[in-house]
Amino acid sequence: MLIDLPISELSEKLRSKTVTSVDIISECYDQIEAHESKLNSFITLVDRETAIAKAKAIDETIATHASPLAGIPYVMKDAYLTRGVRTTAASKILDSFIPPYSATVHRKLEEAGAILIGKMNMDAWGHGASTENTDYGPTKNPWDQERSAGGSGGGPAAAIAARFCSFGIGEDTGGSIRNPAAWNNISAMKVTYGRVSRYGAIAYASSLDTMGPTAKTAQDCAYVLETIAGVDPYDATSSPKPVPPYTKEIGASSKGKKIALPSEFFGDALDPEIKAAIMEAREVFESAGAEVTEVSLPLLEYGVPVYYILAPSETSSNLSRYDGVRYGGKRSLFTKENKRRIMTGTYALSSGYYDAYYKKAQKVRSLFISEYTKLLSQYDAILSPVTPIMPSKFGELLDDPMKNMMADLYTVTVNIVGLPSLSLPCGFGKTNLPIGMQLVGNMFSESTLFALGHTYQQKTDWHTRQPTLVSSK
Amino acid sequence: MNYEPVIGLEIHVELKTKSGMFCGCPADHFGKTPNTGTCPVCLGLPGALPIPNKKAVEWTIMLGLALGSTVSEVSKFDRKHYFYPDLPKGYQISQYDQPLCRGGKIETSQGTVRIHRVHLEEDTGKLQHAMVDGKKVTLVDFNRSGVPLVEIVTEADIHSADQAKEFLKKLHQIVRYLGISDADMEKGSMRLEPNISIRKVGETALPPYKVEVKNINSFRFAAMAIEYEIKRHATILESGSIPAQETRGWDEAKNATVSQRSKEEAADYRYFPEPDIPPLRFTRGYIEGIRQSMPLLPDERKQKIVKEFGLNEQQATVLIDDERKLNLFESTVLSNAVVSAGISGATVANWIINKVADYGVATTQQVAADIVESQKITVIDESELQNVLATVISSNDKAVADYKKGKQQSLMFLMGQVKRQIPKGNTQQILDALKAALDTQ
Numbered sequence: 085m086l087i088d089l090p091i092s093e094l095s096e097k098l099r100s101k102t103v104t105s106v107d108i109i110s111e112c113y114d115q116i117e118a119h120e121s122k123l124n125s126f127i128t129l130v131d132r133e134t135a136i137a138k139a140k141a142i143d144e145t146i147a148t149h150a151s152p153l154a155g156i157p158y159v160m161k162d163a164y165l166t167r168g169v170r171t172t173a174a175s176k177i178l179d180s181f182i183p184p185y186s187a188t189v190h191r192k193l194e195e196a197g198a199i200l201i202g203k204m205n206m207d208a209w210g211h212g213a214s215t216e217n218t219d220y221g222p223t224k225n226p227w228d229q230e231r232s233a234g235g236s237g238g239g240p241a242a243a244i245a246a247r248f249c250s251f252g253i254g255e256d257t258g259g260s261i262r263n264p265a266a267w268n269n270i271s272a273m274k275v276t277y278g279r280v281s282r283y284g285a286i287a288y289a290s291s292l293d294t295m296g297p298t299a300k301t302a303q304d305c306a307y308v309l310e311t312i313a314g315v316d317p318y319d320a321t322s323s324p325k326p327v328p329p330y331t332k333e334i335g336a337s338s339k340g341k342k343i344a345l346p347s348e349f350f351g352d353a354l355d356p357e358i359k360a361a362i363m364e365a366r367e368v369f370e371s372a373g374a375e376v377t378e379v380s381l382p383l384l385e386y387g388v389p390v391y392y393i394l395a396p397s398e399t400s401s402n403l404s405r406y407d408g409v410r411y412g413g414k415r416s417l418f419t420k421e422n423k424r425r426i427m428t429g430t431y432a433l434s435s436g437y438y439d440a441y442y443k444k445a446q447k448v449r450s451l452f453i454s455e456y457t458k459l460l461s462q463y464d465a466i467l468s469p470v471t472p473i474m475p476s477k478f479g480e481l482l483d484d485p486m487k488n489m490m491a492d493l494y495t496v497t498v499n500i501v502g503l504p505s506l507s508l509p510c511g512f513g514k515t516n517l518p519i520g521m522q523l524v525g526n527m528f529s530e531s532t533l534f535a536l537g538h539t540y541q542q543k544t545d546w547h548t549r550q551p552t553l554v555s556s557k
Numbered sequence: 558m559n560y561e562p563v564i565g566l567e568i569h570v571e572l573k574t575k576s577g578m579f580c581g582c583p584a585d586h587f588g589k590t591p592n593t594g595t596c597p598v599c600l601g602l603p604g605a606l607p608i609p610n611k612k613a614v615e616w617t618i619m620l621g622l623a624l625g626s627t628v629s630e631v632s633k634f635d636r637k638h639y640f641y642p643d644l645p646k647g648y649q650i651s652q653y654d655q656p657l658c659r660g661g662k663i664e665t666s667q668g669t670v671r672i673h674r675v676h677l678e679e680d681t682g683k684l685q686h687a688m689v690d691g692k693k694v695t696l697v698d699f700n701r702s703g704v705p706l707v708e709i710v711t712e713a714d715i716h717s718a719d720q721a722k723e724f725l726k727k728l729h730q731i732v733r734y735l736g737i738s739d740a741d742m743e744k745g746s747m748r749l750e751p752n753i754s755i756r757k758v759g760e761t762a763l764p765p766y767k768v769e770v771k772n773i774n775s776f777r778f779a780a781m782a783i784e785y786e787i788k789r790h791a792t793i794l795e796s797g798s799i800p801a802q803e804t805r806g807w808d809e810a811k812n813a814t815v816s817q818r819s820k821e822e823a824a825d826y827r828y829f830p831e832p833d834i835p836p837l838r839f840t841r842g843y844i845e846g847i848r849q850s851m852p853l854l855p856d857e858r859k860q861k862i863v864k865e866f867g868l869n870e871q872q873a874t875v876l877i878d879d880e881r882k883l884n885l886f887e888s889t890v891l892s893n894a895v896v897s898a899g900i901s902g903a904t905v906a907n908w909i910i911n912k913v914a915d916y917g918v919a920t921t922q923q924v925a926a927d928i929v930e931s932q933k934i935t936v937i938d939e940s941e942l943q944n945v946l947a948t949v950i951s952s953n954d955k956a957v958a959d960y961k962k963g964k965q966q967s968l969m970f971l972m973g974q975v976k977r978q979i980p981k982g983n984t985q986q987i988l989d990a991l992k993a994a995l996d997t998q
């Protein structure tokens with residue numbers, strides 16, 4: 085399949101005219117027609133004719149496009165505003181919302197000539213880790229359709245695993261891009277806070293939200309991030325730091341790189357299969373010349389409580405604009421999980437409780453920042469699992485809010501600090517379910533993480549494995 | 558029983574920046590077709606983010622400096638949550654515990670009024686109640702949404718309606734002189750909210766209640782509302798009760814305040830730091846730069862015209878009252894026509910105060926020409942003057958003799974005799990000629 089090829093190769097073929105964008109797009113739509121009904125990864129599919137027309141236009145002008153993403157098909161989590169294309173955040177409240185403007189990320193990709201083929205399923209407003217908490221039906225895991233595709237961005241991840249597109253744009257507030265990557269056997273970069281503009285992305289928790297790429301490999305993610313990163317005059321929290329040439333720096337050697345392995349991540353909560361896979365990954369890094377050292381990050385256990393005060397507080401504020409006056413949908417359309425988080429946040433911000441909850445959580449956040457800063461001044465990356473559990477069966481997380489929260493155990497602290505984290509496939513369980521790991525780096529060290537990830541993917545083939553669904557008819 | 562009013566003021570002033578507080582839309586919204594000056598940011602669309610307006614921040618700091626406030630070196634924006642259809646995000650971006658400026662004061666004839674704080678926020682949209690297709694509906698115009706709004710809060714240092722009015726006039730003047738707002742009450746670009754309570758004379762503790770009167774749009778109504786509340790509270794206190802803590806509105810038709818919201822219904826705004834805007838940090842140099850660029854304030858300009866042009870207190874006060882009047886005075890008194898005619902500042906001031914009807918239209922050139930014309934003195938023909946002098950001298954022997962003995966009064970008498978015959982004559986010219994004629998006698 086063409087879509088199995090890395091972006092760099094597809095781009096070369098497009099330029100040498102050995103392949104056309106129409107070929108690639110047609111293949112994607114064939115694949116979608118064959119398998120989407122089994123997965124439910126899309127909320128809105130761009131119609132084939134529109135996408136093909138765009139592809140034709142790119143084919144005709146391919147020589148004039150500087151970006152390697154020209155003519156490459158992609159999907160976006162339905163949290164991104166796409167001018168003229170319905171955007172719902174997976175909530176019926178926005179069921180008929182056609183945005184009058186585009187998110188900066190979308191605008192940049194359109195300018196690069198990439199071709200949007202769909203808006204993808206997610207937990208409504210980003211609330212969840214299983215894409216079950218959606219008004220458009222759960223997304224099924226391509227590796228086992230009895231199981232969740234992870235969340236909140238289950239849609240884009242399942243679509244990439246099922247070879248519906250080349251790459252996706254996710255959004256990560258507490259693990260929403262990494263958790264589905266791990267459960268679908270794909271790669272994803274949760275970027276440093278401020279690295280990519282948030283303008284036009286429907287806010288879940290503004291101080292934690294980050295916009296990043298997800299694709300089959302670390303290298304593909306690097307191509308996408310190179311295009312979407314950078315300061316934005318429409319986002320006061322976007323960083324003016326120059327964007328490094330990630331794809332040029334990705335070949336950097338891992339020799340002598342220092343990787344920390346915090347013991348707190350390997351406690352009782354962790355599934356033994358996942359633990360075993362991470363230990364194997366450790367050996368791969370060591371064989372590449374990296375030095376892996378066990379360390380301690382004692383604050384870890386406070387990550388989930390801090391996250392579940394900050395994120396609901398901010399979301400209770402961000403969602404207050406969906407008050408039933410505009411957009412069509414009434415407030416009663418918020419899901420149970422939405423209401424739970426709105427109420428938790430409203431309570432935490434109420435006068436008399438603010439100091440005990442929100443303010444205290446912010447103090448602990450400062451502690452996290454200093455603890456991670458200290459550790460990352462001595463190490464290039466922290467290696468850890470992405471989720472403590474294997475892909476869950478439908479209903480497991482939905483019925484157990486506590487378990488749902490604990491699924492975020494390893495991912496949320498990264499958002500609390502604002503660090504980048506690369507999620508990579510690192511093995512399979514006995515029942516052929518994928519396992520993911522993450523490499524967390526210092527602020528704005530995406531380039532280092534990409535290089536480590538690329539080294540790993542040169543030495544392993546987990547990321548090349550496909551669910552049987554892909555080749556079935 | 559004798560009561561003393563305890564009054565604080567909250568004043569909202571819309572800044573006349575080019576663009577909005579957090580977006581590029583025009584801040585000038587008055588009289589525009591509804592919903593024509595909007596964008597994703599001020600409509601609060603999903604995904605839109607606020608970018609603070611530097612000019613608005615600078616002007617708020619400038620106002621703080623003019624009031625003698627301390628400018629915070631670190632400040633931040635916060636979200637203030639409440640539900641209202643004209644508030645598209647469900648929260649207003651305002652400032653809670655780290656306002657741009659704290660402290661300061663304005664002097665009034667009844668004492669100092671301390672400023673508690675000066676902060677910056679965004680204005681809301683506007684509701685319009687209308688009939689559409691025969692149905693009563695409420696429409697929202699978002700043109701005003703996101704217009705920069707400065708809030709000035711005083712301490713409860715005001716003790717009468719007159720003092721409140723004087724304070725407000727002075728504040729209005731300062732804002733106008735800084736050129737940061739039109740502060741036009743009729744257009745709602747300056748809105749007043751007095752907090753009123755009263756206590757027995759001699760007590761020093763704050764009264765156990767406070768009544769806020771919202772959105773008053775004239776100094777007169779503010780004074781009337783305060784007077785009304787003072788009487789109302791006194792009646793309630795006399796009956797042995799304590800007035801309810803509440804928000805009231807001024808009803809122009811009834812000339813009375815009416816209850817709007819009680820304490821029990823008061824909102825919990827759930828303030829928290831606006832995560833979309835990083836904290837603001839100002840260097841001393843930046844703040845000093847703003848101080849340097851500040852225009853002269855009303856009091857400074859008043860002192861200046863008294864000192865430089867010899868005006869009296871009353872003239873200066875009238876001129877300062879309206880900056881257009883003052884500007885016209887300053888340009889006229891320094892114009893070539895007025896300077897070369899040797900006309901005094903007091904004469905120019907009187908003319909401008911009494912004779913110029915429309916300060917918006919009058920030009921310096923025209924006013925100067927009018928004043929010079931009014932003061933015009935005829936230079937008389939030398940031979941005619943000599944004839945008059947000869948007649949006066951010959952028919953006033955005694956006065957001439959007294960003058961020769963050194964009696965200055967006689968000179969003035971003779972001068973008067975000459976002036977009676979040539980009323981428009983140049984005094985100096987006549988005096989010189991008279992002295993010369995007497996000396997050759």
Ligand SMILES: [Zn+2]
Pocket residue numbers: 577580581582594595596597598599600703
């Ligand atoms: Zn706007």
